[in-house]
Amino acid sequence: MITIWGGGTARTLRAHWTAHELSLDYQSKLIGPRTGETRTPEFTALNAKGKVPVLVDGGFVLTESAAIVTYLADAYGPDTGLTPKPGSRERAQYNEWLAYVQMELDAHTLYVLRKHRDLAALYGEAPAAVETAIKGFAEGRLRNHAYLVGERFTGADVMLTSCLLWAAAYRLPLPPSVSAYQDRQSTRPAYQSAAKHNSSVRLG
Numbered sequence: 001m002i003t004i005w006g007g008g009t010a011r012t013l014r015a016h017w018t019a020h021e022l023s024l025d026y027q028s029k030l031i032g033p034r035t036g037e038t039r040t041p042e043f044t045a046l047n048a049k050g051k052v053p054v055l056v057d058g059g060f061v062l063t064e065s066a067a068i069v070t071y072l073a074d075a076y077g078p079d080t081g082l083t084p085k086p087g088s089r090e091r092a093q094y095n096e097w098l099a100y101v102q103m104e105l106d107a108h109t110l111y112v113l114r115k116h117r118d119l120a121a122l123y124g125e126a127p128a129a130v131e132t133a134i135k136g137f138a139e140g141r142l143r144n145h146a147y148l149v150g151e152r153f154t155g156a157d158v159m160l161t162s163c164l165l166w167a168a169a170y171r172l173p174l175p176p177s178v179s180a181y182q183d184r185q186s187t188r189p190a191y192q193s194a195a196k197h198n199s200s201v202r203l204g
């Protein structure tokens with residue numbers, strides 16, 4: 001049995017969206033961050049970092065949303081193209097996009113806003129960093145891609161779209177071409193069912 005822990009955030013959406021793309025039969029434990037539910041002994045035994053999402057597949061436990069997206073697609077959808085074939089150049093480009101999205105869009109930008117604006121009482125105020133993060137988002141290589149890698153939808157599109165949705169929720173200005181990419185990916189039936197499921201959780 002596969003279980004995905006976590007709901008209510010752009011990062012948990014990545015895991016649910018991939019599971020829905022694969023039509024996986026899985027169970028959810030829709031615990032939310034900052035609710036106390038990520039600090040229970042049951043949960044920290046699975047993930048000592050106390051963060052969601054977490055995937056449990058039988059006795060195998062995996063954390064980190066990008067790793068979960070890639071594992072699910074490799075293990076349960078090798079013929080779907082959701083992850084390009086290991087060893088291929090497309091797989092290298094897939095990894096390139098995953099690193100870019102995680103570092104440049106998530107960690108360096110959106111998470112800076114989350115920590116130093118929304119959660120400034122906990123992490124401290126950093127107005128210059130917040131300002132730079134707002135300006136920097138979507139600079140660089142984003143445009144109205146058909147898909148990020150090759151000719152088909154992959155986990156890299158899950159990762160990028162989740163960040164664009166997060167940015168839109170923060171009302172960050174996105175170039176129209178980038179919004180068009182986001183709008184197109186969000187019409188996917190698997191996105192719509194996963195987003196509905198992911199958002200059915202109380203957030204702290």
Ligand SMILES: N[C@@H](CCC(=O)N[C@@H](CS)C(=O)NCC(=O)O)C(=O)O
Nearest residue numbers: 009011033034038051052053064065
């Ligand atoms: N790099 C991790 C980040 C995970 C993360 O920071 N998750 C947040 C929610 S988006 C969390 O669980 N925070 C725990 C808490 O604040 O209770 C990933 O992509 O999975």
